[in-house]
Amino acid sequence: xxxxxxxxxxxxxxxxxxxxxxxxxxxxxxxxxxxxxxxxxxxxxxxxxxxxxxxxxxxxxxxxxxxxxxxxxxxxxxxxxxxxxxxxxxxxxxxxxxxxxxxxxxxxxxxxxxxxxxxxxxxxxxxxxxxxxxxxxxxxxxxxxxxxxxxxxxxxxxxxxxxxxxxxxxxxxxxxxxxxxxxxxxxxxxxxxxxxxxxxxxxxxxxxxxxxxxxxxxxxxxxxxxxxxxxxxxxxxxxxxxxxxxxxxxxxxxxxxxxxxxxxxxxxxxxxxxxxxxxxxxxxxxxx
Amino acid sequence: xxxxxxxxxxxxxxxxxxxxxxxxxxxxxxxxxxxxxxxxxxxxxxxxxxxxxxxxxxxxxxxxxxxxxxxxxxxxxxxxxxxxxxxxxxxxxxxxxxxxxxxxxxxxxxxxxxxxxxxxxxxxxxxxxxxxxxxxxxxxxxxxxxxxxxxxxxxxxxxxxxxxxxxxxxxxxxxxxxxxxxxxxxxxxxxxxxxxxxxxxxxxxxxxxxxxxxxxxxxxxxxxxxxxxxxxxxxxxxxxxxxxxxxxxxxxxxxxxxxxxxxxxxxxxxxxxxxxxxxxxxxxxxxxxxx
Numbered sequence: 001x002x003x004x005x006x007x008x009x010x011x012x013x014x015x016x017x018x019x020x021x022x023x024x025x026x027x028x029x030x031x032x033x034x035x036x037x038x039x040x041x042x043x044x045x046x047x048x049x050x051x052x053x054x055x056x057x058x059x060x061x062x063x064x065x066x067x068x069x070x071x072x073x074x075x076x077x078x079x080x081x082x083x084x085x086x087x088x089x090x091x092x093x094x095x096x097x098x099x100x101x102x103x104x105x106x107x108x109x110x111x112x113x114x115x116x117x118x119x120x121x122x123x124x125x126x127x128x129x130x131x132x133x134x135x136x137x138x139x140x141x142x143x144x145x146x147x148x149x150x151x152x153x154x155x156x157x158x159x160x161x162x163x164x165x166x167x168x169x170x171x172x173x174x175x176x177x178x179x180x181x182x183x184x185x186x187x188x189x190x191x192x193x194x195x196x197x198x199x200x201x202x203x204x205x206x207x208x209x210x211x212x213x214x215x216x217x218x219x220x221x222x223x224x225x226x227x228x229x230x231x232x233x234x235x236x237x238x239x240x241x242x243x244x245x246x247x248x249x250x251x252x253x254x255x256x257x258x259x260x261x262x263x264x265x266x267x268x269x270x271x272x273x274x275x276x277x278x279x280x281x282x283x284x285x286x287x288x
Numbered sequence: 289x290x291x292x293x294x295x296x297x298x299x300x301x302x303x304x305x306x307x308x309x310x311x312x313x314x315x316x317x318x319x320x321x322x323x324x325x326x327x328x329x330x331x332x333x334x335x336x337x338x339x340x341x342x343x344x345x346x347x348x349x350x351x352x353x354x355x356x357x358x359x360x361x362x363x364x365x366x367x368x369x370x371x372x373x374x375x376x377x378x379x380x381x382x383x384x385x386x387x388x389x390x391x392x393x394x395x396x397x398x399x400x401x402x403x404x405x406x407x408x409x410x411x412x413x414x415x416x417x418x419x420x421x422x423x424x425x426x427x428x429x430x431x432x433x434x435x436x437x438x439x440x441x442x443x444x445x446x447x448x449x450x451x452x453x454x455x456x457x458x459x460x461x462x463x464x465x466x467x468x469x470x471x472x473x474x475x476x477x478x479x480x481x482x483x484x485x486x487x488x489x490x491x492x493x494x495x496x497x498x499x500x501x502x503x504x505x506x507x508x509x510x511x512x513x514x515x516x517x518x519x520x521x522x523x524x525x526x527x528x529x530x531x532x533x534x535x536x537x538x539x540x541x542x543x544x545x546x547x548x549x550x551x552x553x554x555x556x557x558x559x560x561x562x563x564x565x566x567x568x569x570x571x572x573x574x575x576x577x578x579x
Contacts, residue, residue, distance in 0.1 A: 030485055038382045041375050042395075045402050048413035048453060051423060055416050065416075065426040105310060108303035116301030126566060128307065131315065133507065133562045134555065135514025137531045141551050142318035145325055145544060149333050161314045168307065197299065226406035229516055232535065243408045250412055250521060254419070262409040269404040 049266060056259030074256030075263075084261060087245035091225055094156065094241060098163040098224040103217040105164065106171025107209070113172075114179035115205075125176070132169045139165060140233035147234075154236040162230040167223045171216030178212030218272055226265065319555070326548035344549035354533075358553070361530040364444060365513040368451040372508045373501060375452065376459030381493075383460065384467035403457040411521045414450040415441065418522065442524035450518040455511050459504040466500025467493065503568035510561040514554065530554050 056074055058067035078084050109128060113121055131139060143162050147154060186208070190200040228243045235244050246261055325331075326345070332338045348354045383395045402410060417423045418440035425437040440446050470493055478488035516531040523529075530550060537547035 034378070034382075037378050041379045042398055044375065044453065045456065046398060048410060048417060049402060049405055051416055052409065052413045062421070064421070065423045105307045109307035112301050112304035115298075116304065117297050118301050118304060119297070124304070126562075127311065130562060133510050133565065134558050135510075135531065137514055137516050137534065138319075138322075138551050138555055138558075139315070141534060141538065141547060142322040143314060144538070145548065146314075146318040146321050148544070149321060149325075149331065151333065161310070164310060165314055168310070172307075222404050226404075226409075228407050229514075229531075232516070233538070243406050246406075246408045246412070247517060247521075250408065250415070254412075254415060258412050259416075262405075262412060265409055266405050270401070272404070 052259055052262045052266065054259075056256055056263045058256060058259075061255050074260035077257050078260040078264070081257070083245060084242070084257070087240055087242040088264075090239060091242040094159055094163060095221050095224040097156075097160045098167055099217050099221045101160065101164045102167040102171050102220040102224075103213060106168045106216060106220075107175045107213045109168075110172050110175035110179060110212075111205075111209075114176055125172070128172050129169045131166045136166055136227075136229040137232070140230040143230070144233035154234055156239075159231065159234045159241075162234050163224045163227055166227065166230055167220035170219035170223060171213065174212040174216035174219065175209055176212075178209045182208050218275065222269055222272055225268070322548045322551055322555075325545055326552045328545060331544060344546045347546065348549060348553065354550075357528045357533050358530060360444075360528065361513050364447055364451070364519065364529065365509045367444075367448050368455065368512040369505045369509045371448060371452045372456045372459045373505055376456050376463055376504065377501075379456075380460045380463030381467055383464045384470075385472065399457045399460050402453065407454060407515075407517050410454055411450055411518045414446070414453065414518075414522060418446050418449065441522055442526050444523075444527060446522040447519050447527060450522045451512050451515055454515070454518060455508045458511065459508050462504035462507060463497065463500045466503070467497050470496045499568050499571040502571075503565055506561050506565040506568060510558050510565070514558065 054065075054067055057070045057072075058064060059069050059071035059073055060067075112118060113125060118124065139162060143158065147158055152158065187200055187204050190204045191197070195203065226243060227241070228247065231241045231244050232247075235241055240248070242261070242265070246258060250258055327340050327342065328338050329335075329341045329343075330338045348358075379395070379399070383392060383399070386392050386395065415422070419425070420437040420439075420441070422440070424440060425434070428434045429437065440449075474492050474496075475485075475488045478492050479485060483491065513529075514531055515529075516535060519527060519529045520532050523532075531554070534547050534550045534554070537543045537550065
């Protein structure tokens with residue numbers, strides 16, 4: 001909503017520019033149609049998120065629209081539920097462990113790919129990014145079968161390994177983007193001034209790639225926290241992540257508790273996105 | 289000699305090893321085992337006498353039900369991709385062409401916000417919107433436009449709406465990058481030569497953005513055919529897709545071999561799509577794969 005308002009504010013300037021080129025009422029109508037279509041698309045994108053908040057606050061025990069009031073009963077139920085709280089903490093634990101391993105592995109791999117003179121770099125990058133496009137449900141299935149064959153049960157490390165696999169690509173990509181953009185002469189200068197490769201790395205390279213690594217880490221955290229298909233196969237009963245618990249709940253119940261749980265995860269995502277924008281800027285991640 | 293020295297892997301190349309190990313143990317080995325399981329008669333760990341068999345694949349090809357499931361999955365994927373393209377293109381165009389920096393940041397935020405909201409949460413949102421007593425039906429009925437609630441949930445239409453919402457940001461982000469690379473002056477030149485803005489768009493921008501359209505479509509299709517949560521919740525267990533069937537084979541039947549064979553089929557389709565996607569992006573610029 002906010003977006004639509006601010007963009008219509010910037011509209012007069014664009015219109016002026018258009019009318020300077022070739023004036024005419026048809027052009028204006030075309031421009032209005034263009035904006036109307038885009039605002040409708042933005043509503044389509046954002047309305048479902050807004051509706052979740054509405055249902056989280058609506059006190060009726062079933063889906064009712066228009067809402068009849070405002071209450072926090074679903075939030076109370078969510079935070080009082082032992083299952084949901086256990087799932088929330090387990091999800092956070094998995095997300096933290098995943099972020100740590102994906103960040104360390106991904107940033108090192110990006111460094112090797114950008115500076116290590118490895119042969120076949122393009123193929124390696126394509127392979128490392130492939131878990132993003134290959135069905136995550138297959139990653140889950142394949143890992144599940146492997147753990148069954150090796151008879152290791154469903155340990156937390158197995159879940160974290162699966163999550164690391166699907167979050168690593170984000171770290172690799174954001175770190176590579178920064179490594180490719182920065183001036184390698186800075187590193188050469190440090191080396192020429194007598195710094196050892198190790199010292200050059202810690203005093204020049206690392207501070208410069210930090211924003212990319214950080215952005216990747218934040219992506220990794222959110223993706224792990226919201227991850228569903230891999231977790232579906234790898235969680236053990238009684239030890240489920242929040243999305244799996246929500247899914248199981250949704251199969252039978254459609255009350256406001258899910259709304260409250262959703263709002264908690266949305267707020268978490270927004271805090272992280274704003275943090276991302278503040279620290280490194282979102283503009284550099286337009287490229288997918 | 290010096291030229292070979294600069295192209296030889298240096299010490300930093302060793303940093304690839306931890307990730308290589310992760311991929312070997314938790315990606316290639318499991319997928320290899322899945323491929324193996326799909327041609328075995330049983331679990332080799334617990335069953336001493338296992339043999340190779342093609343029966344899992346034969347079952348898939350021989351039973352029209354499974355072919356129907358594969359076709360449903362592909363059909364939902366195709367419709368989702370088409371709608372995501374029609375919805376994603378205008379927004380991507382606006383994002384690529386908007387002059388104001390703040391406007392661009394807000395648009396980007398609007399596209400990323402749904403992306404960063406979990407799949408389960410977004411599917412829940414669509415359940416509250418599309419169910420018989422949901423927002424859409426309640427609103428239409430209170431306006432007197434319909435007497436009976438429309439059947440939106442538990443239909444393929446419902447699944448497509450949910451999937452489009454989930455995957456349209458991927459389309460927008462892919463297209464924005466490609467459209468942003470097209471020189472705006474080409475469009476202006478066409479307009480200065482007398483073309484209407486629509487004609488300038490159709491004859492200049494649209495053809496130049498074709499690789500982006502291809503890449504975005506392949507990405508969305510690959511994601512849509514592997515979706516599980518949205519088809520199962522919005523389809524109400526009534527519409528069967530390949531991922532749902534795979535999970536059902538594990539959870540209800542514990543038929544690991546057949547699940548593996550279905551998984552391999554999905555994997556092969558996805559792999560072909562990934563390769564095509566990389567080719568399509570390669571058309572935009574030879575450098576892009578690295579980022």
